[in-house]
Amino acid sequence: MRQAVLRTAQEHHVKLIIAATVSFLLTVVARFQKKKRRLFPGAPFTGLDNGARSLVEARSRYQTHAAEMLIEGYKKTNGGFYYVPGPDCDRLMIPTKYLHELKNAPEDRADFLRSFVEMFEGEYTTIGKRWHLHPRVVKNQLNPSLAVVLPPVEEEIQIAAARVIPPCEDWTPVPVVSTLTQIIAQASGRMIGGTQLSPQRLKQYPVWARPIMQWVIPEMKALRHHMAVARKFINPILAEREQLVESDKKPTDLIQMLYDGARGRDRERNFLAYTCLAVSFAAIHTSASVPAHLIYDLCALPEYIQPLREEIEEILAANNGKFTKASLSKLVKMDSFMKESQRFNPLVFMTFGRVVSKDLQLHDGVVIPAGNIIGVPSHAIANDPSVCKDPEHFDGFRWIMPEDSNPDTPSLPSFVTTNPHNLAWGYGKHACSGRFFANFEIKMVMAHILMNYDMKFEEGRVERPKNISFELQNAPDPSIKVLLKRRIL
Ligand code: HEM
Numbered sequence: 001m002r003q004a005v006l007r008t009a010q011e012h013h014v015k016l017i018i019a020a021t022v023s024f025l026l027t028v029v030a031r032f033q034k035k036k037r038r039l040f041p042g043a044p045f046t047g048l049d050n051g052a053r054s055l056v057e058a059r060s061r062y063q064t065h066a067a068e069m070l071i072e073g074y075k076k077t078n079g080g081f082y083y084v085p086g087p088d089c090d091r092l093m094i095p096t097k098y099l100h101e102l103k104n105a106p107e108d109r110a111d112f113l114r115s116f117v118e119m120f121e122g123e124y125t126t127i128g129k130r131w132h133l134h135p136r137v138v139k140n141q142l143n144p145s146l147a148v149v150l151p152p153v154e155e156e157i158q159i160a161a162a163r164v165i166p167p168c169e170d171w172t173p174v175p176v177v178s179t180l181t182q183i184i185a186q187a188s189g190r191m192i193g194g195t196q197l198s199p200q201r202l203k204q205y206p207v208w209a210r211p212i213m214q215w216v217i218p219e220m221k222a223l224r225h226h227m228a229v230a231r232k233f234i235n236p237i238l239a240e241r242e243q244l245v246e247s248d249k250k251p252t253d254l255i256q257m258l259y260d261g262a263r264g265r266d267r268e269r270n271f272l273a274y275t276c277l278a279v280s281f282a283a284i285h286t287s288a289s290v291p292a293h294l295i296y297d298l299c300a301l302p303e304y305i306q307p308l309r310e311e312i313e314e315i316l317a318a319n320n321g322k323f324t325k326a327s328l329s330k331l332v333k334m335d336s337f338m339k340e341s342q343r344f345n346p347l348v349f350m351t352f353g354r355v356v357s358k359d360l361q362l363h364d365g366v367v368i369p370a371g372n373i374i375g376v377p378s379h380a381i382a383n384d385p386s387v388c389k390d391p392e393h394f395d396g397f398r399w400i401m402p403e404d405s406n407p408d409t410p411s412l413p414s415f416v417t418t419n420p421h422n423l424a425w426g427y428g429k430h431a432c433s434g435r436f437f438a439n440f441e442i443k444m445v446m447a448h449i450l451m452n453y454d455m456k457f458e459e460g461r462v463e464r465p466k467n468i469s470f471e472l473q474n475a476p477d478p479s480i481k482v483l484l485k486r487r488i489l
Helices: 002-036 055-076 096-102 112-119 133-164 176-191 207-213 218-243 254-261 269-300 302-317 332-344 378-382 435-452
Strands: 082-084 091-093 172-175 351-356 373-376 453-457 468-470 473-475 481-486
Touching: 055 082, 055 091, 055 378, 055 468, 096 351, 096 373, 112 351, 112 373, 133 176, 133 254, 133 269, 133 435, 172 176, 176 269, 176 435, 218 254, 218 269, 254 269, 269 302, 269 332, 269 435, 269 453, 269 481, 302 332, 302 435, 332 435, 435 453
Parallel strands: 091 373
Antiparallel strands: 082 091, 172 481, 351 373, 453 481, 468 473
């Protein structure tokens, strides 16, 4: 018996060594190919500190200083072409004047999903792999159904908040990020079902070690567990939906929309369960981070609390105390505050990531060589003084259209606007299709919190907590608690 166990352990070690050797060799080949990649002529590398830092140092600095490096390159090139070096690849930033022609470039030239796979370690996490059904269904089925989808989501927000926020009879410390993540997860679950994925731990290992570490690190084990759980819960629901016929009253939820929108192999239950998980990944931590940022902003700038509350009261009073898609759209102060907060606290510092698969010739003859990963420095652009006056200053209501503006005044961007200067959601055919749902969901969560609780930082804190960033991703500090106290209405 002991011998059999030893033999199994030895076999396991041999397999790991073979896997390590193969992945090491593959990485060497990949690196060699990378070296052969043709660079865009004349585009400087950012983050080299005028030659004081080597390219290798700059690549590793990217993990913690990507935002700074992107802003530096944007300023130095005046919004031109430049490379931001990273440990896995050097990304080519492109000027916004090319976005219009690139936004609908065919996938076989500018591949969106390949850039996603690369960013989220999709080879191991599966993020970005076979991701074709849900972007289409969110855009074509979920978005037109929001008026029906939102009221149950509002109800779920209230149930979730009652479950996760303590009674707060007196000032009570509440962990902001985890509380909001639970509320958003439950509210989004009303729309889809699902749980979360986390690739970050894997990124901390060198590329050659990832094929092995995927089997070792707890987050990846949790990911495989989430997939199994998703299948366990969603497959029986799908089995029921398969029995529904056209004449039956079909539920207005994402599972149904995915099932109806799927063709051929995409109708397989396991694939649909996986797709629900993909939507959870796209929808939960992303949307939960926004109200967390907003609460940190409100505690740091409490003068915004009263005007936001008054606006919510007015809208609710005119709608029997309930929100609708139309009434939520009237929360213009909240919308502007959210947009301003996002300008300082984006989810990612770069969007419009694409892998250029074939040489791409642009209207002025400029050619982006195949093999480059391109993107736009969305955060640097949002903070460019020619895009946003006095960008250092947080002005929560700067995005509200003045009441006396005449019809010819160009309208200001709203939270969900995408255009070449407002790129937090990406741009073009792959811009976030869930942003309309996220926008309404976040407004309902914020309205619930603002109407029911007073808030302030814990004793001793006056400044807003600094964000935590890793490579291109940026998140609110999850260790912070704020004090909440139930309002007596
Ligand atoms: C505040 C919350 C959210 C933020 C900040 C956000 C941000 C983004 C960004 C930056 C992209 C990539 C665009 C690019 O780089 O070009 C994206 C894509 C996407 N997002 Fe969101 N997202 C949020 C919420 C959601 C929600 C709630 C859903 C689903 C209901 C969703 C579904 C998607 C999908 C399906 C894509 C891929 C679109 C495509 O491939 O065509 N997102 N999102």
